[in-house]
Amino acid sequence: MSGPVHPKIEIDVDARLARTLLAEQHPDLADLPLHGRVHGWDNITWRLGDGLALRFPVRALSAPLVEREHRWLPRLAAHLPVPVPVPVRTGAPGPHFPWSWSVVPWLAGTTAARTRVEDRAVWATDLAEALAALHRPAPPDAPENPFRAVPLATRAAVVGPRLAAAHLPHTDVLADAWARGLAAPAYGGTPRWVHGDPHPANLLADHGRLVGLIDFGDLSAGDPASDLATAWLTFGPAGRAAFVARSDELRGWDDATWQRARAWAAAYVPTLLAHPDEYPSLAVIGRHTAAQLSLDAAL
Template sequence: MTGSSVPRHPKIEVEVDETLARDLLLEQHPDLADLPLRGRVHGWDNLTWRLGDDLALRFPVRELSAALVVAEQTWLPRLAPMLPVAVPTPVRHGRPGPRYPWPWSVLPWLPGTVAAATDVAGRTAWATELADALAALHVPAPDDAPVNAFRGVPLAARDAVVAARLEDGALPHADALRSAWADGLAAPPYAGTAVWVHGDPHPGNLLAHGTRLGGLIDFGDLCSGDPASDLATAWMTFDERGRAAFVRRARERSGWDDATWRRARAWAAAMVPMLTAHPVEYPLMAAVGRHTAAQVALG
């Protein structure tokens, strides 16, 4: 996983510097404590340190995101064998304690570059691989699968929040975003069996490795429901050519109907306000947001 550090996000509640990360290793996984720590990367919900050459440490940075790490620890070992792409299945668990209040994980470090930092046109080379990976994931989920109020749910459940966000006239292609959201709301809702949903397969959570899809990371929003929220990646990740390849393979593999793709485009529109909200802290994500808006405007 390749990324760059960014300024501290204002919603982070607990900072994990090198000293704290090292101390937690000494307390709980002393056989790993001598490995070098480097490349700290802040995400929206988690902070990652690279540990040695082959491992990473993943720490929730706010109470709200602690449950997301627990979901990864619980479900990724079961889901990983189903998927045709590398995923960061936790190899060890960290316990909460007096100095750090939440569970944390030791993960494999996956080689590759965050797709958000790569040329958009070059992503077409692995568009069908991403479609295959999501098709493998989008299978019926068990009754005890996680529930997520923000992903995989009917669009109507998010309408009040999303519609208000899309009223921001400073958004790129604001009229097209509102139109896409309205069209998704008008589409027939998902009536199939609830399937596994990654929850956030945008270009910041995809790894490119040369001309291949190197990994699907950050399963913190994993849940069950409507796969349309995952399929929004067609607009978030690709240009028109890549999107056509992705959609074609996804239809072949899973048979998603036109209503599903209308809802997916609406989900893509809904993500733009969040992606563009912190351009200083998350410049790559802001660029993803602008790209998504432009692609939604194309149809």
């Protein structure tokens, strides 16, 4: 096994179960080698052969997220300038596994979380362009997500107490960023497509370019400020400046949008730091985010 185990995992998809499901539903793929299993927050991914991967939800709460990807990723991929894991096959619920699952292409590249922050600045404009392409008006039947892209006020009762936790770094800065976001004008435009989780563990880079966006389970429609929080999650000052400038050039975001984005960045910190032993890479992102917010506050 590779990677941490989710604290609330309900079904652990080991190699035997993965092969059983392939044999039942995609027998032509069942003999390909399985390797490189990774636990995400909501899923387990097995690499299948050289060019494919299997993606399984780990709990009932995350099962609808896979179905969301099945429906919407094929439609969105054509508009995006970087590859995304559009399912090439789908798996149906059955007697051995109760939820839908996916066969997706294996996207080459290194997750940005495994690279130096300073090295990410060269593709900051790539990410700005990818998110600007995604942040187009969404249709009325686009999925909703109560945890992403919503008005900040709807999250205040949860996020406020979380930001007061004594173990968090830079608590004053986080609280101030959140308060300023709450005070900023709410998003009043057409709901736009939002990735929902573009932190550096979901970004792929190679040779100084952004080469993939992965994990669209939080895909929804609403305020794109929650995605723009990646300016603090992913980059240092130089990369953030390039990302903000290119984003503004393409989408013309106003100061209120960036105030809300900064608030979203603060709101993500407690979640990223919630399970440091099981998810040390996310904890690194959380500490980095708090430090970058603090750095900006000191300027």
